[in-house]
Amino acid sequence: MKATTTVSKRNSKEIPDIVIGRLPVYLRTLRLLADEGRDVTSSQELGGHLGISSAQIRKDLSHFGEFGKQGTGYNIAFLCNQLQKILNVDRVWPIVLVGAGSLGNAIANYAGFESRGFRIVAIFDEDKKKIGLEMGPVFVDDFANLKERVEETGAQISVIAVPTHVAQRVADQLIQAGLTSILCYAPITLTVPPHVRVEYIDPVIHFQHMTYYLG
Amino acid sequence: MKATTTVSKRNSKEIPDIVIGRLPVYLRTLRLLADEGRDVTSSQELGGHLGISSAQIRKDLSHFGEFGKQGTGYNIAFLCNQLQKILNVDRVWPIVLVGAGSLGNAIANYAGFESRGFRIVAIFDEDKKKIGLEMGPVFVDDFANLKERVEETGAQISVIAVPTHVAQRVADQLIQAGLTSILCYAPITLTVPPHVRVEYIDPVIHFQHMTYYLG
DNA sequence: AGGTTCTGGTGCATTTTATCACAAACAAGC
DNA sequence: GCTTGTTTGTGATAAAATGCACCAGAACCT
Secondary structure, three states: OOOOOOOOOOOOOOOOHHHHHHHHHHHHHHHHHHHOOOOEEOHHHHHHHHOOOHHHHHHHHHOOOOOEEOOOEEEHHHHHHHHHHHOOOOOOEEEEEEOOOHHHHHHHHOOOOHHHOEEEEEEEEOOOOOOOOEEOOEEEEEHHHHHHHHHHHOOOEEEEOOOHHHHHHHHHHHHHOOOOEEEEOOOOOOOOOOOOEEEEOOHHHHHHHHHHHHO | OOOOOOOOOOOOOOOOHHHHHHHHHHHHHHHHHHHOOOOEEOHHHHHHHHOOOHHHHHHHHHOOOOOEEOOOEEEHHHHHHHHHHHOOOOOOEEEEEEOOOHHHHHHHHOOOOHHHOEEEEEEEEOOOOOOOOEEOOEEEEEHHHHHHHHHHHOOOEEEEOOOHHHHHHHHHHHHHOOOOEEEEOOOOOOOOOOOOEEEEOOHHHHHHHHHHHHO
């Protein structure tokens, strides 16, 4: 296994975003294999699990270095480590959550973030009845205190779990407060400046994708 | 506006899945515009909202028919209607949900499904303490009754909102019961037969995608 | 030691996806 | 009715993503 001293883009050629998007899936799967006590795997096995070709996995990884060994495959622990460094999840990122409804509550109570690099450090709501409630690891805070908390915690990532009609306004304020990454659960496409990255989770989009094929 | 008598694949050439995946986003956005009282829009306006090119929108739609009018654009209500037919959401699909934890509770209590073509018709759990609880529109049922309820309701779509370590087993039983579409919230790639479609929601995948760029 | 079987990395071919750019259709003003 | 300004639908083109096929390195068996 050739030592790749630094984990970085192999060349400084830009790596396709679609490749980056698959790395977390590889990482998740590798850690599951590790949990099963496995030590090594191959691009073929991994591809089989994920329903993608082994060539794609090899090519994706080759953007960042040479992590495998011919004839053997990949050392799972080592590859996990490398992927974590590539994705910058070899640390824990603070996240602020807006919306203390049932969805916010579910997110706040989810125990699986920490081991994968994330921690909810604040939850905000505008409803006075919600403020002060204990939810998951923290207490619900007044959304008016957003900026203050962002500065304290150094958070860059946020989650929007509020009703659709206030989502854009919330997004504007998150950006105003300095957040640069937003995961939006509201079923709306947000308008944001170019330096802000938004990703979306909307189950109905998935359902509608499915029903196309259900005829 | 040329009458497209049937809403169907223009040609019987297969339409790319990636195109299908964008249609629900178009539909969502169009309905938001309709809610704002707008009557017509253009591929350019729509593309501006969504951050994609107008050409892509036109080409995507052109797979299914001619829905616009030169010089004017698209009639929003009409296009919504057509997209709903294309996606088969001009009806309401029954959905069964497995997992009555806080995530299951959030999903069950979400009021936004019905207007977009879906209704939770059953919630299952194995925990005796959960069974019988009222959750959203229904009462939590014993997972052992799955097959029976699926037959009663005619459901084809299911949602997995259970802990990772039971997700595969739950998926197996859903498939066993005849479900063919699964939306999986557990952070695991399921192994399923070819006739079953699975989509995934895992916020951590999105977070890790973001942190790559946060360096 | 030598042959056999794996498996990763990679250049090249293929397929898929996105963009360009333009004719035709329509609206509106004059 | 003619001209001007839009906007669609689409063939052609460009770009991106995927898959193929093979070489070299490594393990393992005899």
